[in-house]
Amino acid sequence: MEAQSGSFFARNEFLIRRLHSLTGLVPVGAFMCVHLITNSSTLGGAEMFQKNVDLIHSLGPALPAVEWAFIFLPLIFHAVVGVWIIRSGESNYFTYNYVSNFRWWMQRVTAWIALFFILYHVFHMHGWFHTEWWLKNVANENTGGHLFKPEHATSSAAIALASPFKKLLYVVGVTACVFHLANGLWTLGITWGIWTSPAAQRRANYLCAAFGVGLLAVGLGSIVGVSKTNVAEAEAFENAQLETKAAAAKRAAELLKKESAKAVTPTATATKK
Amino acid sequence: MAKQRVLIVGGGLAGLAAAMQLAESGTDVDLMSLTPVKRSHSVCAQGGINSVNELTRQQGDNEHLHFDDTVYGGDFLQHQPPVKEMTEWGPKIINLMDRLGVPFNRTPEGFRDQRRFGGTLFKRTAFAGATTGQQLLYALDEQVRRWETAGKVKKYEFWDFLGPMLDENGICRGAVAQDLVTMEIRTFPADAVIVGTGGCGLIFGRSTMSMACTGSAAARCFRVGAKYGNGEFIQVHPTAIPGADKLRLMSESARGEGGRVWVPRTPQDPRDPKSIPEAERYYFLEERYPKYGNLVPRDIATREIFSICTEDGLSVEKDRLCVYLDLTHLPKSAHDKLGGILDIYEKFQGVDPREVPMKIFPAVHYSMGGLWVDYERTPSGGLKPGSPKNQVTNIPGLYAIGECDYQYHGANRLGANSLLSCIFSGLIVAPGVQNWMKAIPGGPAADKPSSFYEAERKKHQAAHDKLLHRTGGGENPYLIHQELGNVMTKAATVVRYNNVLRDAYATVCELQQRAEKCSLSDTGNWTNQNVVFTKALVDMFPLARTILKGALQRDECRGAHFKPEFSPAGIDASASPTDRRRLAEEWCDRFELNTAKWCKSTVATLGADGEPQIAYEDVDTSLITPRPRLYGLVGAEAIEQVWNERQAAKKNGAATNGSAVAATAS
Amino acid sequence: MIQAASHDAPSSHDHAPPPATFTVRVLRQDAPDQPSYWEKHTIVRENDMNVISVLQRMAAQAETADGNPVTPVAWDCNCLEEVCGACTMLINGRTRQACSALVDKLLVDNPEGIELRPMSKFPVLRDLMVSRARLFRALQKAKAWIPVDGYYDLGSGPKQSPADQEVAYPLSECMSCGCCLEACPQYTKIELTKRDGETDAEFKARETSAYDGAFIGAHAISQVMLFNTHPTGKMNAGERLDALTAEGGIQVCGNAQNCVAVCPKHIPLTTSIARAGRATTLHSLKKFFDL
Structure with a gap:
C-alpha cells in the first residue's frame, strides 16, 4: 500500500486537487471579480469603461503573457481537472x-455551463489567439470571434452583444460562473x-451567498451597462479619444526624437554601469 | 517445523482480546467469526465495566470486596480462584482499555468517571456514554486490525464454525468451518482452538441477544465431548423493551442514574402516567428493598417486576405485561449521560422517555453457563499465570473464553462484570495456550497427515450435502425455532416449576425430532442462510435440553434459578424472641444443608443418544464461605445474627485448632 | 410469560387504520455474476414490525405474493439495535438499517408498500447481502488504531478533558455501517471478479490495491480525526494524514454533505472532514517546507 503505485x-x-481548489479562487475567481467589476463600469458610460480598459491594456506587449500566465493557463488547468472531477462522481x-x-450537483452543472460559456466568451470577445493568421482565418467578423476592440471598448462590446439571444446567453453564463x-x-x-x-x-x-448575490449584481450590471450603450455616442467618444491619443503620441514621438538626437552617451553608459 | 497457529472462533471482546495478546507475543492467529468482528454482540453492552479504582479504594473498597460482591452476587456457584484473579486484574484491564483509546467519560479534572451499578455500594463502573461495550469492542477491534495489517492475524469473517477436530488421542487439532458466502467447507489445522462465541439467547426465541448468539458453536463442542457447565443459569434482564423481532435492552444504568421503577397502585390505571400523583404510585423496589432501592441485584429486580405483574396484577397494561421505568424527573445532565439508550427507546418505540415513563419488562439476557473450563490454582487462591490449564475445556487444546465459558458468574452475573470477564479471560488464555503449544502430545497440528484433516472435512461435507438434499419431512425451521423459543421462555426463565420443566423437556425432545425433518426452501450452494440457520437450530437442542434438565434437577433456588417450591421462606417476624432465635437457627441449618447439597457446578456431557448426562462437581469456595443472600427476606436480621455468630464460632474454632497444631508442631 | 409482552396496543399514528397486509418488493440477485430481479411478497401486518421482522416472516413463508415457492432472501443482520451496523440496505430507496425501519412509519410515508434493495456502492454477494470489505480496508489504510507499546500493565491512560471526550465519543460511535459511503456521490462502486488462473491471494492483492486507489470515504476520514485528537494517537497523526493525502484521500470529497445527513449515529462527519481538511493542509505545507 505504501508502494508508489499508479500514474503521476x-x-x-x-496536490492537484488542492491546486484545482486554489486556482478556482486565485487567480481565476479573483480575475472574474476584477473582470466583472471592470465591465460593470459600462454603467458609468463609455468614458469610464474605456479608461478602465485602457488601464489594463497599458500593459502593452506584456498583456498576452499576463493573460496566459494568470488567466488562461490556470483556467485551463481548473477546467481540465474539473472535468475529470465531475466524471469521478455520480x-x-x-x-x-x-x-x-x-449544490454539489449545481456546482457540476454550472461548471459545464461555465466551461462552454467561457470558451465561447473568450472566442467571442478575445478570439483566443492573436496571431495574424488566426485572426484572419478563424476569429473574425464572419465567425463572430474577436469582436471586442480594446480601443473601442464600449461600442465593440455593445455591438457584440446586440442580439437578445447573446444577452440571454451572457446572463445564463455569468449567473453560472457566479454561482460556481x-x-x-x-x-x-x-x-x-x-x-x-x-x-x-x-x-x-x-x-458566500452575500458575496454571490453582490457579484451577480455586478455581473448582470455589466450586461445592462453594455446593453444601455448608445453605440454611436460611444463610438464618437472613442474616436475622439483615439484622435487625442494619436495626437499625444505623435507629440511624444517628436519629443523623443528630439531627445535622442541630442542624446549624449553618458546616459547609456550610466545605465550599463 | 511449520509455524504454529491458533484458531480463535468468535471475534467479540474475549476473542479479540485473546487475538491481540497472542499476536503481540508472536503467535500467528486465525480469527473466525460469523460476522465482521466489529459487528459482534459485545457492541450491545451498554452500561459499563467494573473494577476497583483509586476513588472507591479510599472509600473502603478493594479487590477483595469486588471479588466478594461477584461471588455473593453469583450465589457462590463459581470457583473462586478465577474470580479472585479477575477482580485483581480489574484495575489493570481498565487502564489498558483506557490506553487503547476507549473514550471513557471524564471528570472535570480529566480522570475516568465512574458510576454505581446494581449489586454493589461503590461507584466502581467506568463507562463510555451508554455504549461501553461498543467502545471496548472497537478498541480491541482496532488493535486486532493493527495486527492483521502486520500479518499476524488472519481474519475469516462470514465463516461458520462446524466443530473442532479431535485426533485419536482426543486432542483438538483445529476446526472445520464453512464459508457463509461460497459455502465452501474447509479445515483449519490449529495447535489450539479458542472458542469465544458468546451466549445462547436465541434458544429462547427472542432475547436481548444478537442474531449470532445461537449457542451453536458451544453446542458443536458439546457434541464432540466438551462438558457444559451450569447451563440452567440464564440471566433474565429486569428491564427490556418488548419488540416484535427482539427484546431490546434498557441498561441498568437507567436505574443507576436515578431511574425509578413503579406501577400505579390502581391496576391498569388509565390515566396519563405523569398525572398520577406520587401517593398513588407504587415504587415497589424502593419500598421492598430500602437499602438498595431500584439498584437491587438483577435476579431480584427481575422477579419483583415479574411478580408485580403476574401475581399482584399491577401491570401497567392489561394485554401486555410491563411496568414503568421513569426517568422523567431526572435533570437534563442525567438524560444526556444516558443519551444513547434513551435514543434506542425513542427509535424503536416512537416515544420520548425524557417526557413519558418507559414501559419495560424482563428478557433473557445472559448465559452464566457455558463450556466447562479448567484453571490452575496458586496456593494463595489465584490463577497460576501461563498455565495451559487456564480456560481449557476437558478436550486438550480446546479453550473457551467469554460468555461461552461457565467460569466467572456462577448462578447470577453482576451488572458490568461481563465486559470484565470477557476481556480478562481473553487476555489470560493467551500465555496458557502458548505454553500448551510448546509441548503438544503428538506434535504440532501441521505434522498431522493431511488424510486426517481430509476425513474430517469429508464428514462435515457429507452432512451438509445430506441436509441440503433432504426430501420429505416438510418441517419449517423458522417455525420450529419460534416454538422452541416459546417453550423455553415459558419454562426456563424467571420462575421455574418442575411440572412445567418436565413438560417442556418432552416438548423440546419432540421439536428436536421434528427439526431433524426440516426441509430447506433453499437447496443452493451460494450464501444459503437457510441451511446455516437450520444447522444452528438443530444444534440448539442439546443445549436446550441441558438447560431444562439442569433446571429440573436442581431443586433449590440459586441466583437466576428460582423455583418457588424450594424458595427458603423468611421467619415469622411476630414470633417471640426465643422462637425467632430457634427459627433462625433452623433456617441456617437448612441453608448449610442446602449449600452442602447444591453449591455444586452442574456439569453436563452429551450422551450418544443425545441425552445430556448431568453430574455435579464441587465448587472451590475456599476463599469466601458461602453465606445466605437475605435481600428483602422477612426476619433477615435474626437470621443474619445467628449466621454471624456461627461464622465467628467457626473462625475461633479454626484459630484454636490452628494454634493447637502450631503448639504441637513446636 | 415474557413473550406475553407482544403488542396488541393500537398504533400510535392518527392516520387511517393501517392495512391488514402490505406488499414488499425485493430486488434479488442469486450471486455476484447473476442478473438482479424484482420479487413481490405479501406480508400480514403486525404491531411494532420493523423490516427485520418482515424479512423473518418472508423467510418463514418462503413464497411470493403469487404463491410461488422461493428461497429466503439473504440479508445481513446481528444486533437489531442499530449498534452493529450489519443490516444496512436501501429501504424505499434510501440507505438505513433494517432494524430501525418501522413498518407502520414506512407505510404512512409510502402506502403502496415497501421496497428493499441492496446497497448500491458495494458488490452484492446475494440478494440484500453485500461485501463491505472495502470499508474495513479503509480503516487499515488510515491506521485507525492507537499504537500502544504493548498490552502489559503500564499504568493508566492519558488524562483527557471532558470537552475532548465529548468530541471523541460521537466519532467513536461509528459502527462502520456504510450509510455515509452509500449516499456519497464521490464514492463509487468497485466490483472486481477473479480472473482465470488468479490465486485467492493475488485476487485479494488486486482488490486491495483497487480499494486503496479509490475514495477512502467519510467513515475513515472521521476515524482519522478520532485518533489524531487522542493524546496518544496524536503522536502518529502524520502517518494517518499521509493516508488521507494519498490517492483516494480526502481530496476526493466533493462536499455534498450527504454523509452527515444519512448517518444513523448523527456523527458530525462534515466537521471531521473539514478538520481533516485543515490538518492535511498544514501537514502538507509542513512536509513541503520541511518545517
Whole structure:
C-alpha cells in the first residue's frame, strides 16, 4: 500500500486537487471579480469603461503573457481537472434531496455551463489567439470571434452583444460562473479547513451567498451597462479619444526624437554601469 | 517445523482480546467469526465495566470486596480462584482499555468517571456514554486490525464454525468451518482452538441477544465431548423493551442514574402516567428493598417486576405485561449521560422517555453457563499465570473464553462484570495456550497427515450435502425455532416449576425430532442462510435440553434459578424472641444443608443418544464461605445474627485448632 | 410469560387504520455474476414490525405474493439495535438499517408498500447481502488504531478533558455501517471478479490495491480525526494524514454533505472532514517546507 503505485496523476492527486481548489479562487475567481467589476463600469458610460480598459491594456506587449500566465493557463488547468472531477462522481440528488447535495450537483452543472460559456466568451470577445493568421482565418467578423476592440471598448462590446439571444446567453453564463465561484468559495473553506463546525459553515454560507448575490449584481450590471450603450455616442467618444491619443503620441514621438538626437552617451553608459 | 497457529472462533471482546495478546507475543492467529468482528454482540453492552479504582479504594473498597460482591452476587456457584484473579486484574484491564483509546467519560479534572451499578455500594463502573461495550469492542477491534495489517492475524469473517477436530488421542487439532458466502467447507489445522462465541439467547426465541448468539458453536463442542457447565443459569434482564423481532435492552444504568421503577397502585390505571400523583404510585423496589432501592441485584429486580405483574396484577397494561421505568424527573445532565439508550427507546418505540415513563419488562439476557473450563490454582487462591490449564475445556487444546465459558458468574452475573470477564479471560488464555503449544502430545497440528484433516472435512461435507438434499419431512425451521423459543421462555426463565420443566423437556425432545425433518426452501450452494440457520437450530437442542434438565434437577433456588417450591421462606417476624432465635437457627441449618447439597457446578456431557448426562462437581469456595443472600427476606436480621455468630464460632474454632497444631508442631 | 409482552396496543399514528397486509418488493440477485430481479411478497401486518421482522416472516413463508415457492432472501443482520451496523440496505430507496425501519412509519410515508434493495456502492454477494470489505480496508489504510507499546500493565491512560471526550465519543460511535459511503456521490462502486488462473491471494492483492486507489470515504476520514485528537494517537497523526493525502484521500470529497445527513449515529462527519481538511493542509505545507 505504501508502494508508489499508479500514474503521476494518482500519486499527486491531493496536490492537484488542492491546486484545482486554489486556482478556482486565485487567480481565476479573483480575475472574474476584477473582470466583472471592470465591465460593470459600462454603467458609468463609455468614458469610464474605456479608461478602465485602457488601464489594463497599458500593459502593452506584456498583456498576452499576463493573460496566459494568470488567466488562461490556470483556467485551463481548473477546467481540465474539473472535468475529470465531475466524471469521478455520480449524482444521487433524486434519492437524497438535501440542499447541500443539490449544490454539489449545481456546482457540476454550472461548471459545464461555465466551461462552454467561457470558451465561447473568450472566442467571442478575445478570439483566443492573436496571431495574424488566426485572426484572419478563424476569429473574425464572419465567425463572430474577436469582436471586442480594446480601443473601442464600449461600442465593440455593445455591438457584440446586440442580439437578445447573446444577452440571454451572457446572463445564463455569468449567473453560472457566479454561482460556481460563490459556492466554490464555500466548499473551498471546508476543503482547506477554514470553517469546520456546522455553525461556522452556516455562517460562512451566508457570507458566500452575500458575496454571490453582490457579484451577480455586478455581473448582470455589466450586461445592462453594455446593453444601455448608445453605440454611436460611444463610438464618437472613442474616436475622439483615439484622435487625442494619436495626437499625444505623435507629440511624444517628436519629443523623443528630439531627445535622442541630442542624446549624449553618458546616459547609456550610466545605465550599463 | 511449520509455524504454529491458533484458531480463535468468535471475534467479540474475549476473542479479540485473546487475538491481540497472542499476536503481540508472536503467535500467528486465525480469527473466525460469523460476522465482521466489529459487528459482534459485545457492541450491545451498554452500561459499563467494573473494577476497583483509586476513588472507591479510599472509600473502603478493594479487590477483595469486588471479588466478594461477584461471588455473593453469583450465589457462590463459581470457583473462586478465577474470580479472585479477575477482580485483581480489574484495575489493570481498565487502564489498558483506557490506553487503547476507549473514550471513557471524564471528570472535570480529566480522570475516568465512574458510576454505581446494581449489586454493589461503590461507584466502581467506568463507562463510555451508554455504549461501553461498543467502545471496548472497537478498541480491541482496532488493535486486532493493527495486527492483521502486520500479518499476524488472519481474519475469516462470514465463516461458520462446524466443530473442532479431535485426533485419536482426543486432542483438538483445529476446526472445520464453512464459508457463509461460497459455502465452501474447509479445515483449519490449529495447535489450539479458542472458542469465544458468546451466549445462547436465541434458544429462547427472542432475547436481548444478537442474531449470532445461537449457542451453536458451544453446542458443536458439546457434541464432540466438551462438558457444559451450569447451563440452567440464564440471566433474565429486569428491564427490556418488548419488540416484535427482539427484546431490546434498557441498561441498568437507567436505574443507576436515578431511574425509578413503579406501577400505579390502581391496576391498569388509565390515566396519563405523569398525572398520577406520587401517593398513588407504587415504587415497589424502593419500598421492598430500602437499602438498595431500584439498584437491587438483577435476579431480584427481575422477579419483583415479574411478580408485580403476574401475581399482584399491577401491570401497567392489561394485554401486555410491563411496568414503568421513569426517568422523567431526572435533570437534563442525567438524560444526556444516558443519551444513547434513551435514543434506542425513542427509535424503536416512537416515544420520548425524557417526557413519558418507559414501559419495560424482563428478557433473557445472559448465559452464566457455558463450556466447562479448567484453571490452575496458586496456593494463595489465584490463577497460576501461563498455565495451559487456564480456560481449557476437558478436550486438550480446546479453550473457551467469554460468555461461552461457565467460569466467572456462577448462578447470577453482576451488572458490568461481563465486559470484565470477557476481556480478562481473553487476555489470560493467551500465555496458557502458548505454553500448551510448546509441548503438544503428538506434535504440532501441521505434522498431522493431511488424510486426517481430509476425513474430517469429508464428514462435515457429507452432512451438509445430506441436509441440503433432504426430501420429505416438510418441517419449517423458522417455525420450529419460534416454538422452541416459546417453550423455553415459558419454562426456563424467571420462575421455574418442575411440572412445567418436565413438560417442556418432552416438548423440546419432540421439536428436536421434528427439526431433524426440516426441509430447506433453499437447496443452493451460494450464501444459503437457510441451511446455516437450520444447522444452528438443530444444534440448539442439546443445549436446550441441558438447560431444562439442569433446571429440573436442581431443586433449590440459586441466583437466576428460582423455583418457588424450594424458595427458603423468611421467619415469622411476630414470633417471640426465643422462637425467632430457634427459627433462625433452623433456617441456617437448612441453608448449610442446602449449600452442602447444591453449591455444586452442574456439569453436563452429551450422551450418544443425545441425552445430556448431568453430574455435579464441587465448587472451590475456599476463599469466601458461602453465606445466605437475605435481600428483602422477612426476619433477615435474626437470621443474619445467628449466621454471624456461627461464622465467628467457626473462625475461633479454626484459630484454636490452628494454634493447637502450631503448639504441637513446636 | 415474557413473550406475553407482544403488542396488541393500537398504533400510535392518527392516520387511517393501517392495512391488514402490505406488499414488499425485493430486488434479488442469486450471486455476484447473476442478473438482479424484482420479487413481490405479501406480508400480514403486525404491531411494532420493523423490516427485520418482515424479512423473518418472508423467510418463514418462503413464497411470493403469487404463491410461488422461493428461497429466503439473504440479508445481513446481528444486533437489531442499530449498534452493529450489519443490516444496512436501501429501504424505499434510501440507505438505513433494517432494524430501525418501522413498518407502520414506512407505510404512512409510502402506502403502496415497501421496497428493499441492496446497497448500491458495494458488490452484492446475494440478494440484500453485500461485501463491505472495502470499508474495513479503509480503516487499515488510515491506521485507525492507537499504537500502544504493548498490552502489559503500564499504568493508566492519558488524562483527557471532558470537552475532548465529548468530541471523541460521537466519532467513536461509528459502527462502520456504510450509510455515509452509500449516499456519497464521490464514492463509487468497485466490483472486481477473479480472473482465470488468479490465486485467492493475488485476487485479494488486486482488490486491495483497487480499494486503496479509490475514495477512502467519510467513515475513515472521521476515524482519522478520532485518533489524531487522542493524546496518544496524536503522536502518529502524520502517518494517518499521509493516508488521507494519498490517492483516494480526502481530496476526493466533493462536499455534498450527504454523509452527515444519512448517518444513523448523527456523527458530525462534515466537521471531521473539514478538520481533516485543515490538518492535511498544514501537514502538507509542513512536509513541503520541511518545517
